[in-house]
Amino acid sequence: MIHxxxxxxxxxSFWIAVLRIxxxxxxxxxxxxxxxxxxxxxxxxxxxxxAGAYTGWLAVYHGAxxxxxxxxxxxxxxxxxxxxxLLTVGLALAQHVVGLGITLxxxxxASFSYRLHFPRVTTPPTIQPFAEMHWLHIPVLSAQTxxxxxxxxxxxxxxxxxxxxxAGLALRMAGENPAVVEAQGLSVYAVRTLALAAGSALMGVAxxxxxxxxxxAFFSTWSMDAAGSAWRWWSSPRGGRARRCWGHCSSRPLMPxxxxxxxxxxxxxxxxxxxxxxxxSPSSPLSWSPAARPTRRR
Numbered sequence: 001m002i003h004x005x006x007x008x009x010x011x012x013s014f015w016i017a018v019l020r021i022x023x024x025x026x027x028x029x030x031x032x033x034x035x036x037x038x039x040x041x042x043x044x045x046x047x048x049x050x051a052g053a054y055t056g057w058l059a060v061y062h063g064a065x066x067x068x069x070x071x072x073x074x075x076x077x078x079x080x081x082x083x084x085x086l087l088t089v090g091l092a093l094a095q096h097v098v099g100l101g102i103t104l105x106x107x108x109x110a111s112f113s114y115r116l117h118f119p120r121v122t123t124p125p126t127i128q129p130f131a132e133m134h135w136l137h138i139p140v141l142s143a144q145t146x147x148x149x150x151x152x153x154x155x156x157x158x159x160x161x162x163x164x165x166x167a168g169l170a171l172r173m174a175g176e177n178p179a180v181v182e183a184q185g186l187s188v189y190a191v192r193t194l195a196l197a198a199g200s201a202l203m204g205v206a207x208x209x210x211x212x213x214x215x216x217a218f219f220s221t222w223s224m225d226a227a228g229s230a231w232r233w234w235s236s237p238r239g240g241r242a243r244r245c246w247g248h249c250s251s252r253p254l255m256p257x258x259x260x261x262x263x264x265x266x267x268x269x270x271x272x273x274x275x276x277x278x279x280x281s282p283s284s285p286l287s288w289s290p291a292a293r294p295t296r297r298r
Contacts, residue, residue: 016143016144019140019141019144019148023144023147023151024049024206024209024210024214026151026152026154027151027206028045028049028202028206030154030158031048031199031202031203031206032045032199033162034195034196034198034199034202035195036175037162037172037175037195038172038175038195039175039192040084040085040088040195040196041095041096041099042081042084042095042199043095043100044080044084044099044100044101045203046107047080047103047104048080048081048103048200048207049203050107050110051077051109051204051207052073052074052076052205052207053073053110053209053211054113054207054211054218055072055076055204055208056072056073056076056207056208056212057069057127057211057217058072058117058218060127061127066128066129066130066212070212073207073212074204074205075201075204076204077200077202077203077205077207078198078201080105080106080200081196081197081199081203082197083102084098084196085192085197089188089192089196090189114220124217124218124220125217126216128216129145129211129213130145130147130212130213132144133145133146136149147205147209147213150205151209154202170186171191171195174192174195
């Protein structure tokens with residue numbers, strides 16, 4: 001048995017398959033990393049990937065260049081990221097609910113648009129995907145497409161950007177200690193919004209990889225799979241805690257706050273969620289709100 005495992009791991013075809021399957025996971029994980037480090041939970045990754053896969057493929061199907069299709073997928077992901085930021089950062093809505101709602105919305109729009117464009121097809125239309133990089137002359141990598149190389153290059157670049165640049169420091173502080181960001185004169189709204197847009201754009205590229213590189217068509221069953229996954233999570237015990245949290249938090253009336261935060265509405269005060277889930281507790285950096293901004297001494 002050990003000999004068989006060694007034979008599998010030593011085979012070049014095994015590592016080719018590992019990189020090919022891992023490419024969308026690398027891109028999606030980098031996107032989630034940016035969102036998580038800025039202090040926002042993004043559960044819409046599956047829906048954003050499906051939407052990016054569809055829009056990128058549709059652009060190429062209508063005659064666009066493959067790299068234009070990648071950009072279209074990234075733009076689609078960024079658009080959903082901005083929507084997520086508006087709802088969670090701007091309006092302080094429950095991040096669990098918004099993320100699952102983004103998944104359901106994105107997958108539904110992709111499926112509906114596919115049915116509008118191709119109402120009577122029995123076989124998905126195909127495109128000419130990215131070709132393998134035989135010119136690279138590097139084992140394993142030469143059997144991959146340019147998007148895999150892009151994903152591998154982005155890993156150290158994102159790491160360097162997060163830990164070696166002022167922008168990365170601001171992004172991490174927006175998640176770990178938002179008050180520090182405010183004290184430096186930066187907007188937590190802006191930092192988190194940009195991080196969500198950039199992270200969601202990478203999720204869209206991860207989806208575009210599936211239709212522009214791994215396969216040559218968009219399959220409508222992907223929408224149902226992503227929506228089903230979101231519904232299964234919502235119906236699970238973990239999702240049950242999120243539902244109870246959402247019901248508790250959203251049922252509080254808009255009343256003046258008595259915690260000393262300038263009488264802002266209780267809906268924007270972190271103490272409003274004190275008896276809720278850890279994601280909404282005042283001690284969590286994810287619960288930052290405008291009510292928690294430090295006031296300058298005059």
